[in-house]
Amino acid sequence: MPADHPFIQPHRDGIHVIDTGFHRPRFDASYLVVESGRAAFVDTGTNHSVPRLLAALEHVGLRPEHVDWVIATHVHLDHAGGVGLLMRQLPRARLVVHPRGERHLVDPCQLVAGARAVYGEAEMERAYGQVLGVPRERVVTTHDGMTLAWGARTLRFLDTPGHARHHHCIWDDRSRGFFTGDTFGLSYREFDGPRGAWVLPTTTPVQFEPEALRESVQRLLAGEPQRMYLTHYGPVGDVPRLGAHFLRQLDAIVALGRAVEGATDRHAALKEGLSDIYLGEVRERGLAMSDQQALDLLAMDIELNAQGLGVWLDRPKRH
Structure with a gap:
């Protein structure tokens, strides 16, 4: 082969x-x-x-x-x-x-x-x-x-x-x-770094x-x-390590959703909040990547994740 x-x-x-x-x-x-x-x-x-x-x-x-x-x-x-x-x-x-x-x-x-x-x-x-x-x-x-x-x-x-x-x-x-x-x-893989x-x-x-x-x-x-x-x-x-990080980030995005649930433009607030979470983690990782490069790579996910959080927030029986 x-x-x-x-x-x-x-x-x-x-x-x-x-x-x-x-x-x-x-x-x-x-x-x-x-x-x-x-x-x-x-x-x-x-x-x-x-x-x-x-x-x-x-x-x-x-x-x-x-x-x-x-x-x-x-x-x-x-x-x-x-x-x-x-x-x-x-x-x-x-x-x-x-x-x-x-x-x-x-x-x-x-x-x-x-x-x-x-x-x-x-x-x-x-x-x-x-x-x-x-x-x-x-x-x-x-x-x-x-x-x-x-x-x-x-x-x-x-x-x-x-x-x-x-x-x-x-x-x-x-x-x-x-x-x-x-x-x-x-x-x-673009976000791989010295910490893995x-x-x-x-x-x-x-x-x-x-x-x-x-x-x-x-x-x-x-x-x-x-x-x-x-x-x-x-x-x-x-x-x-990745599993523990996943669960911490899951908690963070759930907290974000609850925090902006009543925002006038909730979708925009969710996108901004997700962007802040992701950029904070990219900066901590010390990657040779600008904020704009990171946001460009994550643009589709930020949009779809904000939509999905919105659907979750609108469910009538959310705990």
């Missing part, structure tokens, strides 16, 4: 990180897992990512018929928008999805309508294309604690709400790590639930993983 590739990074334990090309370089990852000459994908990116995933398969010397599983951590389109198109190219693969997400990947109409409401028609077409469904007979739904024996490898699925109610994380016994989707937040990686929770609309998210992250940490495989972006180690 060639050592260098512009968007495929071999990791360890048969895991390859694929930059899906969504939004910007090193923003959105799919994982190709190879086990005894067979393959699985964890998260797919969008329709526009599918050629990269198929190229990655060829790069490691495998063909579409060698893929057994396509696993979606959850059904948000930056993670699962390309599932339907990819499955059409993989004759033997089955889709694994949380039971709450199954209907959205079999018939994505409601999923697309929700994303269109957030992003708008033009951005939907540009970023995602036409989202295709998957025949129900090719779908396997999970339950909490379910294990999937795959060759000499075992994958275990944990129900992890908080970012979305249709989210599960996948424990890989071979690598001693979790594929975390968005449950363990975001960690962009940086992670921040994501509150993207519409199912952010901080109490559930805290419990989910604590449950992941209790398994003492050696690394987390994030969709945004790539593997991170030093998990206990």
Whole structure:
């Protein structure tokens, strides 16, 4: 296998990180897992990512018929928008999805309508294309604690709400790590520094639930993983430190939401408050990065996190 590739990074334990090309370089990852000459994908990116995933398969010397599983951590389109198109190219693969997400990947109409409401028609077409469904007979739904024996490898699925109610994380016994989707937040490589990686929770609309998210992250940490495989972006180690930081930051953004709940322009106040939190942490890390560079990299997340906090604040039965 060639050592260098512009968007495929071999990791360890048969895991390859694929930059899906969504939004910007090193923003959105799919994982190709190879086990005894067979393959699985964890998260797919969008329709526009599918050629990269198929190229990655060829790069490691495998063909579409060698893929057994396509696993979606959850059904948000930056993670699962390309599932339907990819499955059409993989004759033997089955889709694994949380039971709450199954209907959205079999018939994505409601999923697309929700994303269109957030992003708008033009951005939907540009970023995602036409989202295709998957025949129900090719779908396997999970339950909490379910294990999937795959060759000499075992994958275990944990129900992890908080970012979305249709989210599960996948424990890989071979690598001693979790594929975390968005449950363990975001960690962009541009913010790596002398102190290691940086992670921040994501509150993207519409199912952010901080109490559930805290419990989910604590449950992941209790398994003492050696690394987390994030969709945004790539593997991170030093998990206990990052987990403690994640939970502190979760508390900070919840406190921000409650503090500005009654603001005249609440959305603007949330964006300003999130920007202040993030910039404070970037400055503490001593990175060679201006405030404006940091804000530019985080602009999409600041907007979407503010929207998600707003949805949470408007729920009638919030504790």
